[in-house]
Amino acid sequence: MSRTKGRYQQNLRADAARVLFQILEQGMSARECLPNAQQDHNEKDKAWLQEMTYGVLRQLPLLQHWLRLLLDKPLKKNVKIVEHLIMLGFYQLAFSRVSTHAAVSECVNACAPLNAVATKGLVNAVLRNFIRQEMANELPDNEQILSGQPKWLYKKLLTAYPEKHTPILEAMQVKAPIWLRVNQNQKSTDEYCRLLDENDIIYERQDEQPQGLILSKGCDITTLPGYDEGWFAVQDGAAQLAANLLNSQPNERILDCCAAPGGKTCHILELEPKIASCVAMDIDLSRLQRIEENLTRLGHQASLICGDASEPKAWWNGEQFDRILLDAPCSATGIIRRHPDIKWLRKSSDIDTLVALQAKIIDAIWPLLKPGGTMLYATCSILPAENQLQISAFLERTTDAALDPEFNNDAIDKPGRQILPGEKNMDGFYYARLLKS
Structure with missing residues (x-):
């Protein structure tokens, strides 16, 4: 790519903020808007965009809680997207391994491509206050906020599963594994397992799904043996x-x-x-x-x-x-x-x-x-x-x-x-x- 590293990184944060804005403010699905944001980036940064976007969506009630504490008043419509940029910064500081300096400076730099240069000082101040007050360690005593679920869904799950709601809520926040289903018309499950073994790809099997496999870590599905040949499909157990x-x-x-x-x-x-x-x-x-x-x-x-x-x-x-x-x-x-x-x-x-x-x-x-x-x-x-x-x-x-x-x-x-x-x-x-x- 012809962009400089700084320009590239600032666009990455700006693209993440745009995706969050489109989902949360405009009602678009991630399936609609995330691929558009990813198309100008390499594979590593495509994965970063999804990881950060999904991370913010998982922890949104907590990020909004922090935003209300640190932002004097909601931002005006023309720069509303900056609120999403700030929450992205919170997520990086609290839940990712990015350095504090990078999280702050790159979010500040991302204001320019979002047409919000005037908010640079605000973004810098809010994120530095977040670090100074060690807010990542200050969690509210509120199960709904910590659950990551909207109030309406939290209440429905509490009513439907009064004795099971806590493990259900916890499971809903965990990143889902990749399941494969081996196409029995092409390969038996045992045959495909041997191919994965030969390629040092670690997996698990479950008795209830004789055609199914769970990959132990994420990967580019198209690089797995037999993708083009149709030897497997991606399908949850x-x-x-x-x-x-x-x-x-x-x-x-x-x-x-x-x-x-x-x-x-x-x-x-x-x-x-x-x-x-x-x-x-x-x-x-x-x-x-x-x-x-x-x-x-x-x-x-x-x-x-x-x-x-x-x-x-x-x-x-x-x-x-x-x-x-x-x-x-x-x-x-x-x-x-x-x-x-x-x-x-x-x-x-x-x-x-x-x-x-x-x-x-x-x-x-x-x-x-x-x-x-x-x-x-x-x-x-x-x-x-x-x-x-x-x-x-x-x-x-x-x-x-x-x-x-x-x-x-x-x-x-x-x-x-x-x-x-x-x-x-x-x-x-x-x-x-x-x-x-």
């Missing part, structure tokens, strides 16, 4: 349970409803190559293209349909399915450790809207299932309203639906299986297997 629980059989017709980005579709095809057909449906055309990309890389074929799951008459040809995987739209509260922007993009009022949409979809999709067929309802949520309560309500109003007696790990008033964040190194997930009489 909880999501890997879906295809196993669906348990497709030869000559069956399968529907993967709300299928993007296609990880579960591919896994279904890997576990039972002799199914009659697999239809992957999603409402978003761009996300449908991601399914196609994943199918192509892994060497699979499925029928793709762009449609609204709550309005199947617009896309369904009338032929019923033997098994349906319904991965319902949800709050994604179970994967916050992997995508910490989620908790700041969601609002408490969103939950009622999602619950109503889930109910509409499951009622609309149920007629597409053959008598004697199986539907697997799934979410990446840990909120009972989207999971156990949703399924209980569905069973009450649907006379030909019943829980599969072989799959109901919780009590009868809490149907299905709720996986909590961090359980066996997995994300938070919910499954309920339903049978049609």
Whole structure:
């Protein structure tokens, strides 16, 4: 790059502040804005940008607490972005190994590319006060702030899990591991493990996911053996349970409803190559293209349909399915450790809207299932309203639906299986297997 080192570093801080501003002030997802910020940087600094951005999002309530103590009044709109730059500085000083001098000087220098040169003195003073007062060691006596969660979500988890909320909150703050799923059509799990051994890549295995591996440290996925050849996919252990629980059989017709980005579709095809057909449906055309990309890389074929799951008459040809995987739209509260922007993009009022949409979809999709067929309802949520309560309500109003007696790990008033964040190194997930009489 032609930039000098100083210019390059100051832009790095400025880019991080811009990403935080876009997420927290403009409601953009990290998936939308982070890649744009990363494109002008090398691999090391791309990783730094994600690490710092996600770090601030994880610790935001505490960083905001410190900001309120050290900033006399909120900054005006035209320089509001500087508040995010200051919080980035706090995060570096309190949670990273960067030197205090670098954290302060580079944040001060970043004011210029943010069109906020006049705030240089303010940024310098606030960060030096933070260091002088040793505020990194002064933590408030407030569990919600220390949990890193917004107030609305903290209260919901406290209500839903009065005896488990502390370990749940702790697990939601831990950086998620990288899970791989070995493509059985290309390599057995044992064969792929030998390849990793030969390349000195350390991993773990879990009994419940026979195709799964957990990498012991992060890496560039594209450099792993067989990436281009489609020997594996990246998929969390909880999501890997879906295809196993669906348990497709030869000559069956399968529907993967709300299928993007296609990880579960591919896994279904890997576990039972002799199914009659697999239809992957999603409402978003761009996300449908991601399914196609994943199918192509892994060497699979499925029928793709762009449609609204709550309005199947617009896309369904009338032929019923033997098994349906319904991965319902949800709050994604179970994967916050992997995508910490989620908790700041969601609002408490969103939950009622999602619950109503889930109910509409499951009622609309149920007629597409053959008598004697199986539907697997799934979410990446840990909120009972989207999971156990949703399924209980569905069973009450649907006379030909019943829980599969072989799959109901919780009590009868809490149907299905709720996986909590961090359980066996997995994300938070919910499954309920339903049978049609």
